[in-house]
Amino acid sequence: EEYIRRRDCAVEMLNNMPGVFTPKPMGAFYTVAELPVDSAESFAKWLLTDFRMNNSTVMVTPAASFCKTPGVGDRQVRIAYVLEVPELEKALNLLAEAIRQYNSIAR
Helix, strand or coil: CHHHHHHHHHHHHHHCCCCCECCCCCCCCEEEEECCCCCHHHHHHHHHHCCCECCECCCCEEHHHHCCCCCCCCCEEEEECCCCHHHHHHHHHHHHHHHHHHHHCCC
8 A cells, every 4th residue: 555655646747747758557566657857867867977966866767777778768757666755746746856957057
């Protein structure tokens, strides 16, 4: 029941972010989300090196390493919903702000 609450929270919050889509997993403790970024790998690195909000950041795993076909998953990240709902909400709010900031930077 707890993981269903976490899953539903994550899926709803992610799908409410502009340009983000994730399906509803049926039995996993993670989801793979398509992000509106040029490269999930670059975005994940940027999160750890350059992004901070209220002295916090968030970590995601680029999904391309889970895909066999080259190019598949380049804009996707794997997000585990192992945190309790209040902390998960905080992390996903950080992610939403990070996406906004990342896409506002001229590269």
